[in-house]
Amino acid sequence: MGRLNYFLQRHPFDFLSAQYWPGFFWSLLGLTAVLMIVFGISGAPLTTTAAPYGVISFELAGTVERSLLILSSWDADAQMRAAFGLGLDYLFMVVYASTIAIGCGLAAQVLKRTGWPLGSWGSLLGWAVILAAILDSIENLALTTLIFGSVVSPWPEIARWCAIFKFALIFIGIVYVIFGGVVALVERISPPEEE
Numbered sequence: 001m002g003r004l005n006y007f008l009q010r011h012p013f014d015f016l017s018a019q020y021w022p023g024f025f026w027s028l029l030g031l032t033a034v035l036m037i038v039f040g041i042s043g044a045p046l047t048t049t050a051a052p053y054g055v056i057s058f059e060l061a062g063t064v065e066r067s068l069l070i071l072s073s074w075d076a077d078a079q080m081r082a083a084f085g086l087g088l089d090y091l092f093m094v095v096y097a098s099t100i101a102i103g104c105g106l107a108a109q110v111l112k113r114t115g116w117p118l119g120s121w122g123s124l125l126g127w128a129v130i131l132a133a134i135l136d137s138i139e140n141l142a143l144t145t146l147i148f149g150s151v152v153s154p155w156p157e158i159a160r161w162c163a164i165f166k167f168a169l170i171f172i173g174i175v176y177v178i179f180g181g182v183v184a185l186v187e188r189i190s191p192p193e194e195e
Contacts, residue, residue, distance in 0.1 A: 011105045011123040012130055013098075018109070021102050028099040035092050043085050048073040055085055058146075059139060062160035067151050083147055086140045097133035100173040101126035107180020114183055118176070125173050132169035135162040 050073035051057035061067040108122020139162035142155040
């Protein structure tokens with residue numbers, strides 16, 4: 001319980017004064033959007049019949065057979081683009097994890113101030129998003145091994161399970177940030193209660 005309290009009370013960005021969080025959040029959100037556009041452009045050739053969702057299909061393949069099918073649907077250029085994407089993803093991990101973690105901290109501030117439930121969960125979800133980035137790095141190691149090494153177990157399985165938990169943690173973090181943003185918007189547009 002003591003460890004849980006630590007993660008509930010200390011946000012991963014506590015070393016940064018909270019007054020700077022909004023500026024960092026919006027800057028990082030912009031950089032996240034730019035990187036997503038780069039991924040979309042560079043990863044377009046990875047979308048094939050075997051990989052309808054491009055590299056995400058590869059991440060979730062889960063078996064040697066499915067991984068081989070996807071790799072064989074990519075020509076040499078597409079495989080190099082996949083490798084480029086995996087390399088760039090290490091920068092993306094830092095950016096998206098920081099963006100969502102700070103967003104969770106900002107959402108927690110709003111929820112605590114307005115008395116909404118789950119206001120104390122922002123710090124824990126900030127750490128959860130950091131864990132998502134760590135899982136992402138393990139997943140990338142597995143995928144790189146599949147592209148440049150041998151397509152053997154347990155690499156497809158490792159990539160799949162890391163991706164599933166990564167996406168789940170990121171989704172929960174984003175929902176929390178959006179919830180906090182909606183509450184902040186309602187607070188801003190609602191007239192103050194008369195005493």
